[in-house]
Amino acid sequence: MLGSALMRHFTNQDVIGFGSELNITNSLLLASTLNEIKPNIIIHTAAYTDVDGCETNLDKAYAINTIGTQNLVNYCIDKDVLFVYISSTGIYGTSKTDAYTEFSPINPTTVHHKSKYEGEKVVQNHLQKYLILRTGWLYGGDKTLSKNFVYKRFLEASSKDTVYSDNTQIGNPTYVVDFVKQLQLLIENQQYGIFNCVNNAIGISRYDYVKKIVELFDLNCDVKIAPDEMFKRIAPVSHNESAINYKLHLLDLNIMGDWEKSLATYIRQLRDEA
Numbered sequence: 001m002l003g004s005a006l007m008r009h010f011t012n013q014d015v016i017g018f019g020s021e022l023n024i025t026n027s028l029l030l031a032s033t034l035n036e037i038k039p040n041i042i043i044h045t046a047a048y049t050d051v052d053g054c055e056t057n058l059d060k061a062y063a064i065n066t067i068g069t070q071n072l073v074n075y076c077i078d079k080d081v082l083f084v085y086i087s088s089t090g091i092y093g094t095s096k097t098d099a100y101t102e103f104s105p106i107n108p109t110t111v112h113h114k115s116k117y118e119g120e121k122v123v124q125n126h127l128q129k130y131l132i133l134r135t136g137w138l139y140g141g142d143k144t145l146s147k148n149f150v151y152k153r154f155l156e157a158s159s160k161d162t163v164y165s166d167n168t169q170i171g172n173p174t175y176v177v178d179f180v181k182q183l184q185l186l187i188e189n190q191q192y193g194i195f196n197c198v199n200n201a202i203g204i205s206r207y208d209y210v211k212k213i214v215e216l217f218d219l220n221c222d223v224k225i226a227p228d229e230m231f232k233r234i235a236p237v238s239h240n241e242s243a244i245n246y247k248l249h250l251l252d253l254n255i256m257g258d259w260e261k262s263l264a265t266y267i268r269q270l271r272d273e274a
């Protein structure tokens with residue numbers, strides 16, 4: 001999802017994109033490919049993103065999210081390459097009940113977020129010229145994407161009178177188009193280090209998010225809070241994945257919009273395509 005958004009955004013630049021045919025766990029393939037391309041910037045968007053799947057496939061989670069990152073980082077050591085790692089606000093885990101800043105304690109609760117955080121540490125321990133962007137609840141891109149949360153909710157709410165949604169977790173619905181623009185601004189401003197990078201949203205649950213999706217599509221469907229047992233997860237996810245872009249604010253570089261405005265923009269685009 002994010003990789004495609006980046007490719008759509010940077011059309012005027014000299015950008016090469018890869019899918020999973022460039023397997024990041026294959027260190028030899030990776031090294032030979034990168035040695036041939038000699039990139040100035042690597043934006044690493046590959047990950048094993050199935051949070052529940054990571055709980056039962058621990059080796060796969062660490063092999064892709066941590067060792068795969070190490071393989072990419074190895075190429076950058078001692079080279080003048082900017083490395084961009086996409087992390088998650090989920091790595092803050094349960095350390096607070098309100099929105100996390102970059103200075104909040106880190107306490108990941110799931111294998112997925114632990115493996116992503118280990119990936120962060122690899123970047124921080126070996127490189128100087130890096131950006132680590134912690135984001136969450138990304139949406140956007142093509143309708144056909146299997147992970148298109150917004151379009152899936154549209155399809156569900158179009159065919160039902162009532163849909164149920166979880167009210168127990170808060171986070172920041174974040175539009176990939178806003179994210180790539182923010183990333184471009186950081187690169188242009190030669191910023192390095194760790195940044196939260198989410199759309200502005202305070203105390204927003206999945207239930208609020210789904211309600212807004214249904215409203216913006218003008219659907220005649222009731223959105224109800226799901227009973228506890230309805231969305232049981234394998235992964236012990238934190239109830240709080242919400243964050244603010246504190247460092248972007250301090251640097252006066254925060255261009256991430258309000259979540260409702262960005263969601264409206266994306267849904268307008270989906271409706272225009274229909």
Ligand SMILES: NC(=O)c1ccc[n+]([C@@H]2O[C@H](COP(=O)([O-])OP(=O)(O)OC[C@H]3O[C@@H](n4cnc5c(N)ncnc54)[C@H](OP(=O)(O)O)[C@@H]3O)[C@@H](O)[C@H]2O)c1
Binds near residue numbers: 135
């Ligand atoms: N989506 C979110 O809400 C969210 C939140 C926080 C952080 N992030 C981070 O944002 C980044 C982009 O996520 P996304 O939402 O765009 O996820 P996505 O749509 O699942 O994309 C992940 C990509 O990684 C590829 N991949 C998996 N294993 C690979 C391997 N061994 N070698 C090379 N490529 C591999 C997948 O290819 P296949 O499909 O072919 O397997 C897929 O194209 C990830 O780092 C993710 O952790 C996402």
